[in-house]
Amino acid sequence: METTSKQFTVSVYTENNIGLLNRISAIFQRRHINIESINSSVSEIENVSKWTIVVNLTEEQMKKIIGQIEKQVEVIKAYYHTEEEIVYQESCIFKMKSDLLFNEQQIQNIIIDNNARIVTVNKQFFVLEKSGRKEEIELLYRELSGFGIMQFTRSGRIAVSKEEMKISKILEAINY
Structure with a gap:
């Protein structure tokens, strides 16, 4: 089991709905994971927002969090990337x-x-x-x-x- 934390950049494609930021940040909060930075903007797809979230954690934790994020109804798809991939x-x-x-x-x-x-x-x-x-x-x-x-x-x-x-x-x- 991997125990070394590293920095990941998460890309979340979502519908732009009230309250989603609260629910997604709660996913990190429940696990005591600090969000280093978060940005929200329009994406390359009409009517779809893109959130960019930076966190430090293990890849195993990252996979679990991506699963939790994607359970949110308004989330279309979530990806995570290492520094070398972006x-x-x-x-x-x-x-x-x-x-x-x-x-x-x-x-x-x-x-x-x-x-x-x-x-x-x-x-x-x-x-x-x-x-x-x-x-x-x-x-x-x-x-x-x-x-x-x-x-x-x-x-x-x-x-x-x-x-x-x-x-x-x-x-x-x-x-x-």
């Missing part, structure tokens, strides 16, 4: 004092070196955006934190699988 990104934005942008050459170098993008600038603050892997975002956070970050927020993971997902064929078969 391409993913996260996004973040930083709000910083504007005088730093104009008076600190090091800030400008950090922005360039990290492939970050300035979203807006005014007299009081500027907003910086960065998309990338979690490690890239954490590095930029560490580099900027010494200058005083006014606000910071990071998105959940968004991901696509490297292998073809059969979800469209499944939906055709059930006339969705």
Whole structure:
């Protein structure tokens, strides 16, 4: 029996119904599994939402949870992926004092070196955006934190699988 936890990215294709998020998060909560990140968006299929959930657990636990998720009426299909099976990104934005942008050459170098993008600038603050892997975002956070970050927020993971997902064929078969 496998006892080593690893990170999995779960893709859940669902109808967009009230209360489903509560029920799915309860599946993880009952097993004392922390959700590292969760993202919900439209999918490539009309009227179908895609949730991307990141968790750390064993593969045996993951298989059981996928089974529980798929028992939810609104869930069309759920998949889980290892890090090697997906391409993913996260996004973040930083709000910083504007005088730093104009008076600190090091800030400008950090922005360039990290492939970050300035979203807006005014007299009081500027907003910086960065998309990338979690490690890239954490590095930029560490580099900027010494200058005083006014606000910071990071998105959940968004991901696509490297292998073809059969979800469209499944939906055709059930006339969705």
